[in-house]
Amino acid sequence: MNAAPPQPAIEVSHLVKSYAGVLAVNDxxxxxxxxxxxxxxxxxxxxxxxxxxxxxxxxxATSGAVSICGxxxxxxxxxxxxxxxxxPENNPLPDEMRVSEYLYFRGRxxxxxxxxxxxxxxEVLELCDLKRVRHKIIGKLSKGFRQRVGIAEAVLAExxxxxxxxxTIGLDxxxxxxxxxxxxxxxxxMTVLISSHIxxxxxxTCNRVLIINQGRIVAQGTPAELRREVLGQSAYEVxxxxxxxxxxxxxxxxxxxxxxxxxxxxxxxxxxxxxxxxLNPEDAGEGxxxxxxxxxxxxxxxxxxxxxxxxxFLAATxxxxxxxxxxxxxxxxP
Amino acid sequence: xxxxxxxxxxxxxxxxxxxxxxxxxSAFLAFVGFIxxxxxxxxxxxxxxxxxxxxxxxxYWFPVIFMVPLLTMKCLAEERRLGTLETLLTTPVTTAxxxxxxxxxxxxxxxxxxxxxxxxxxxLRRFAGDAHLIDPGPIVGGYVFIAVSGLLFVAIGxxxxxxxxxxxxxxxxxxxxLVALILGGEYLYHASWLDRESLAQLKAAVxxxxxxxxxxxxxxxxVDMRELLFYVSGTVLALIFSILAVEAKLLHS
Numbered sequence: 184m185n186a187a188p189p190q191p192a193i194e195v196s197h198l199v200k201s202y203a204g205v206l207a208v209n210d211x212x213x214x215x216x217x218x219x220x221x222x223x224x225x226x227x228x229x230x231x232x233x234x235x236x237x238x239x240x241x242x243x244a245t246s247g248a249v250s251i252c253g254x255x256x257x258x259x260x261x262x263x264x265x266x267x268x269x270x271p272e273n274n275p276l277p278d279e280m281r282v283s284e285y286l287y288f289r290g291r292x293x294x295x296x297x298x299x300x301x302x303x304x305x306e307v308l309e310l311c312d313l314k315r316v317r318h319k320i321i322g323k324l325s326k327g328f329r330q331r332v333g334i335a336e337a338v339l340a341e342x343x344x345x346x347x348x349x350x351t352i353g354l355d356x357x358x359x360x361x362x363x364x365x366x367x368x369x370x371x372x373m374t375v376l377i378s379s380h381i382x383x384x385x386x387x388t389c390n391r392v393l394i395i396n397q398g399r400i401v402a403q404g405t406p407a408e409l410r411r412e413v414l415g416q417s418a419y420e421v422x423x424x425x426x427x428x429x430x431x432x433x434x435x436x437x438x439x440x441x442x443x444x445x446x447x448x449x450x451x452x453x454x455x456x457x458x459x460x461x462l463n464p465e466d467a468g469e470g471x472x473x474x475x476x477x478x479x480x481x482x483x484x485x486x487x488x489x490x491x492x493x494x495x496f497l498a499a500t501x502x503x504x505x506x507x508x509x510x511x512x513x514x515x516x517p
Numbered sequence: 518x519x520x521x522x523x524x525x526x527x528x529x530x531x532x533x534x535x536x537x538x539x540x541x542x543s544a545f546l547a548f549v550g551f552i553x554x555x556x557x558x559x560x561x562x563x564x565x566x567x568x569x570x571x572x573x574x575x576x577y578w579f580p581v582i583f584m585v586p587l588l589t590m591k592c593l594a595e596e597r598r599l600g601t602l603e604t605l606l607t608t609p610v611t612t613a614x615x616x617x618x619x620x621x622x623x624x625x626x627x628x629x630x631x632x633x634x635x636x637x638x639x640x641l642r643r644f645a646g647d648a649h650l651i652d653p654g655p656i657v658g659g660y661v662f663i664a665v666s667g668l669l670f671v672a673i674g675x676x677x678x679x680x681x682x683x684x685x686x687x688x689x690x691x692x693x694x695l696v697a698l699i700l701g702g703e704y705l706y707h708a709s710w711l712d713r714e715s716l717a718q719l720k721a722a723v724x725x726x727x728x729x730x731x732x733x734x735x736x737x738x739x740v741d742m743r744e745l746l747f748y749v750s751g752t753v754l755a756l757i758f759s760i761l762a763v764e765a766k767l768l769h770s
Contacts, residue, residue: 277601
């Protein structure tokens, strides 16, 4: 019996939060189905942490509705707190406790039955590869271990929803890999919402990405959808030598959406890099190659550029800044 | 309230494993011991009217003004500064449980420190060989007074700690409030300008809150319900304000 419950794990509608007149979160709406890992992207001060804190019930929202597993956060904060494992930004931990003591204390607070707690602590220590340091004092652990203690604590009570604010900040690439695998291992069992600056990371672990800027969602979808939606086109790069004069017409004859975006300088061997833009998502590589050869160009390389999530992120946030700049009325006093 | 005991036992545990507790305890005992020795020297010089216990509790406010801020300034300010208050309040724990748990731990430590001063009387009894120096009435009354007034003093300390994320600021607020309450009350009690007819009501309030008078009554064996009520209601008020302060800071953070 695996009937999916009808309500999504996280549902946010028209969420607004303002601090002393400054809008931190401005009308955000999204929902996350159960078992998904969702990435929350945005520049500093975009409202990521604020949104996460509201989701945990720690901060009250100014307006809008948030519900976790069908329970509204505003009216049932106690139920919501039992459904959420939260790791705040910078992962604050008490420095003077031992790892196992800390987990025991947190387990008691999270109402894990005393009888099961020891077993459960062993499980999360194993999961997060913390067995070696279980009797160490937290203040003396390295950053990577501290971060994993934070994650272990978040998953300790097996909550259906896990919210982690920048779980990989300040880790080295090897530790990032471990943390990423750890998060990926939760897929399907728990709904995970993570925020991050590190884009490849989000791309690899998350089913879906939300890009937020200045308190608004500027793009959302799977990484592939985002590339299509935000960039809206694919790009090609040709390295060729010869007379380029007729190339634009030739390209237009293959596909009217195809045009030359830029031409690079000529290198020592007479080759130059030409960037092409295609509006059509289908692969036009073969046509381009044929066109170039028929024109008598010597082609050294042809590649289809894969926009990274980074490009999407930059494009999406730039787009939203442009939109905001247009919105803002010009109030320059004479 | 099921998390109250989890937090209390956690706090007590952290106090017991922390070297700072033992250093503070030793400093407290040395300080109070100094007062006690100075007092006994007076007794060795000339016979006195009051028993040593009654005189000893006369100076209760001196250690209180130093110790209470040091014991309590950390409790909420530190949690907020480190951000662990956020992790604490995102578990199914209410703000009231957190504040009360921390308050109870600080109060237990305060009591433990004061109870350890009972050792002085044991030593005195052992070495003085003079039974009339040890009058159990004022000793018991004095400790009951310390326990009852400590409820309010520690609650004031917890309240100060809830106001700031800086421990030093919290400590200063606490010292100021304790001085205002203990010494300010003493000053107002003796202020002649309050004797006017038109200020009679104010005078009555000042008399009611005169802590030195309460101490005197307790050491004489008078336990007045009104005085108990003064400390209990003050404690409840200070704790409610602490809970509100923690929650208000979340709303306006």
